Amino acid sequence: MTKHPSRSFLKGAFILSLAGLISKIISAGYRVPLQNLTGDYGFYIYQQVYPILGIALTLSLYGFPAAISKVVSELVSRQKHLSVPSFFFPVFGWLMAAGGLIFLFGYIQSPWIASIMGDEKLIASLRAAFVVFLIVPFVSILRGVFQGNNEMAPTAFSQIIEQVFRVGIIICTAFFVMNGGDVYRIGIGASIGSIIGAIAAFIFLFYWISKNKPSLTWEKWQKQISYKKTIFVHGILICLNYMLLLSFQLVDALTFVPNLLEAGITLDRARLMKGIFDRGQPLIQLGTVLASSIALAIIPSVSRRRMVQEPEKVRKSIVSAVKMTVFICFAATVGLIFLFPAINQAFFQDAQGTGYLRILMLVIIGSSISITLSSVLQGLGYVKQTAWMIIGGLVVKFIANEMLVSNFQAFGAAIASTIAVAFVLLGNIVILRQEVPVHKWFRLPWKSLFLSLSGMMVGLYLAHLFVFMIFDLNGRTLLFIYTLVLTGVGATIYFILLLRTGAFTKEEIQTLPAQKWLAKLLPKGMNQ
Template sequence: MTEHKSRTIFKGAFILTVAGLISKILSAGYRVPLQNITGDLGFYIYQQVYPILGIAVILSLYGFPAAISKLVSEISEEHKTLSFPSFFIPVFLWMAGICGLIFIIGYSQASTIAAVMGDMKLVPSLRSAFFVFLLVPFVSLFRGVFQGGNQMGPTASSQIIEQLIRVSIIIATAVWVMRSERLYAIGIGASTAALAGALGAILVLVLYARKHQMWSYQRWESSISYIKTILFYGLFICFNYMMLLSLQLVDAFTLVRGLIDFGVDLDSARVSKGIFDRGQPLIQLGTVLASSIALALIPSVTKPRLKKNPELVKGYMFTATKFSLVVAAGATVGLIVLFPEINRLFFQSEDGTQVLRLLSIVILFTSLAITTSSILQGLGYVTHTAVYVLAAILFKTLCNLWLIPYLGLEGAAAASLIAVVFVWLANVITLRKHFPIKKWLELPWSSIVIASIGMVLLLMFLRVLGGLVVELDHRAVLLFYTLSLTGLGAILYFVLLFITGAFTKAELKQIPFHDKWGEFLPKGRIR
């Protein structure tokens, strides 16, 4: 690989990382005003439909485009141009067949799905959600072809536009359903928003495509299997991105019924599910923050690079894991301490604070699981990571069925934690050849413990002081108060990490403004 091509690939990976970060922040952020507008019951309705829409988005953003990108690369190695009759049409038809089958099954079985969820009022929302799969082949084909040519700008732009359109329509729908008192229409509105977002993405991609000659009409034969790459490689790539979404899907099917078995009436069970789902945007945001820096380093971890320069690649693995661990640990501990204020600020009540504190621990292990899964995929262990997520879904389902009837919402939180811990441990064991178990002992555990204790003590002191000095009845005051505590806690946490030697100067060069951060390092750890 030439140096220029290598720089192009890393630049493209960085563009997609930034676009993904913006998109995920939007995806996490809009659910706070959505819950504020529609209440916990409206949020429950939306969250019952959301996993289905999320699967369609992940297929169109990660799974199928990655598979098509791989096909484009293989065809390019055969020195062939992309042919409309020999490539575009068969690839599109295979994807259309897969997505069409999902639509037909989902639409026709919407009543059965709603019955399993324990809420027949969800049938129209579920039927509308499966229409989104019909647009997946169009979006995926364009994105995959562009990515196969190392052009990441079209995918990044279409992703952000898609998210902006979707978020705008969902919030507008939430306002409308509350005025019209048709709360269950929020599910249909969410599906409409996803359809509109996908159409917006297609328009952006078409505009990009008009500037490029993307195909010829010359027919040719190839030994490459389209269906094998699309079906297996495309779907397996998705699983790493669908871990949190899959857990939400399991909760959508099992949580309400489990709460009824726990002794809660149906209406209260729906509201309780909405309260439990308050944790999802916070987990998503915490995971994004913890894994974004780590994932930016992952493109450097590939099997060919490992063979060529094993020490350098293993250094990237260690640094990526360290960044993910320290940020996830700080976010988890800080969220647990400040959850009463955060719950009241974002969701206007402290309902469910204790169970959501337990659920917050998922941030730590999900971040580590995503980071290690990404490393494994870079090294070619795509099938392994997919199998582990599938096993985690099974564990989550069984634990939900077993724990929720006895423990209620705490059982659902514990089941999620068990599932993500399993994925992380499975990844650690699989990665042990390239990242030995003893390397985990070299991570800055003592620095993390000291920094966490220091942050907790500061936050507890400031909470007591704030309770004596400030009245937190107004939301604006609560916002300033919570942001101040969050900022001061984060600053102390990272300062303590630096002065206890959690990072080396070489590692800090991987993050922005590394020359400033290096001033905090103790001299004995600079190298």
């Protein structure tokens, strides 16, 4: 029996989304033990290097493979076997040229980048980070070939393998630092982790391709194809659309410490403040991933062809995806803000920075909805526009940091991130209004959302009072248990209130597990 191509594509997109979700949870989760082992100082060093490693990772996972898969799928549709001299050699050559240029520039200019960051001791870590770009072509080309043939499993497995190796080496380096090693080794260890992770992913992909030999030919094609524009333009545009939060971290890495130094704060204090500020990054990443994960399951079905054929059905899918994202990201943000003093102590050893980290949690709302809208827009062909919005957000973040950090310190950086993500969100809404009228967003169940959030807050406050009346929560373990219990209580109250206030339609309930039981909680008239 032949597989239906669209069904196969949706299945592949789901596998890739699931692997991305698992990888991002691993990526967010390991930073808590990393901070615990190396302290805020070590965490600061890691976060200064991370944006460079993140850019390399994004290029090798999303940017270049997506561009290569576009070329491969076109060749496959024309029933062409992939030619080693006419496809693999030129594509790999262009990727290696790009990776090599980035490596040379970064390696040579690391002292200059470190001076911009305000910390000369970062030079070795930065140089090690740029080496990763030399490995990017090897994994990118194989992932692109698999994805072009609609085989998403190799990319998905290689992504998880890469993260496991990367995280394992970073944590081992953190133990070395904790036992008296040079704290700046954490930056070098993070880079080595990324290099070994990428090599492990390449070995896995090479094994897969050698086991399931594709249709290759050594014959040169008579008509040579130019890959340069597709790989670089399409690849970089796709890459930018995955770099919203990463771009903000890059701006903070370049501007946070220098602005504090200008305000008269000592270098040691500025480094520690940056490390404390960066505690918010794994929580933002986790909140954003959870909020946009359900939506991403719906998104692959959104395409320009389907929009032309079934406009109302596609618009309904888009609105449902945004609605689910809104429900989760608002709850995650409000819950984190309420629980942050306990979360800060339970996860990061003390309550420093709670005030500005609470403000930073607002980024979850803007980034979650922006990522969902950006995914929709990409499906509809607005890849350039969404990429320009990310660049615009990066510029807004940079200007806001320059204006606010020297005056308001970490509070200024948190406000700058919130302003920048709001800019990107509004821009995506403006672009999408050509496909989904703005008035559709006003029809979302905002009243149900407000009532459910209010009920959740009351429930959390009462549970908080009850726990502190009975227990003395001094230790981190007890605070961790308290956080988990209150998270469960808050989520349960919130979900039940959403059901009772009619936030979900009957059709949406039918897509959820335990639908018969959930239908009983719907308001009268809807549960029939």
